[in-house]
Amino acid sequence: MRKVVAAKLHGIYVTDADLNYLGSITLDPDHCDEANILPLEFVEIWNKASGARISTYVIYGERGSRCCVLNGAAARTCQVGDEIIICSSAYIEEHQIVEIKPRVLTFNRDNSVRDRMFYDGGIKDDGTMTFAVREGSPDNALRDRIGANH
Numbered sequence: 001m002r003k004v005v006a007a008k009l010h011g012i013y014v015t016d017a018d019l020n021y022l023g024s025i026t027l028d029p030d031h032c033d034e035a036n037i038l039p040l041e042f043v044e045i046w047n048k049a050s051g052a053r054i055s056t057y058v059i060y061g062e063r064g065s066r067c068c069v070l071n072g073a074a075a076r077t078c079q080v081g082d083e084i085i086i087c088s089s090a091y092i093e094e095h096q097i098v099e100i101k102p103r104v105l106t107f108n109r110d111n112s113v114r115d116r117m118f119y120d121g122g123i124k125d126d127g128t129m130t131f132a133v134r135e136g137s138p139d140n141a142l143r144d145r146i147g148a149n150h
Helices: 031-033 073-078 094-098 138-148
Strands: 002-013 017-019 025-026 042-047 053-060 070-072 082-091 103-107 113-123 129-135
Touching: 002 031, 002 070, 002 113, 017 025, 017 042, 025 031, 025 073, 031 053, 031 103, 031 113, 042 073, 053 073, 082 094, 094 113
Parallel strands: 002 103, 017 070, 025 053
Antiparallel strands: 002 082, 025 070, 042 053, 042 082, 103 113, 113 129
């Protein structure tokens, strides 16, 4: 089994920090739905300003709020306004790399989604691995590919 990226919120901005909360990171369910991050799922958080790296679990905040709130001990690792990367992972067998298409969202300063993309890993006939960053969502890419073949 290999640990791989399953989803990523890249460059989302911290909107609040609550040291007295019992822990976790609070995220807008709209962002989580689009990236395929579940409530209670463990995520890695990487602070682009300080370099701090932590692990915690996701709870949902108010839908449409664009919130990104570090709670409990995690609140000590980030300041409001810090740009962070939130990454979930999955354990897969090597051959499953062609099946997983991690969704990646990038953000504007107000935490509106700027870009939607996905990672596309593959295996060539000779066994070598491939990797590409593709725009849009994997669902749209599949529809476009099927549509082009009909």
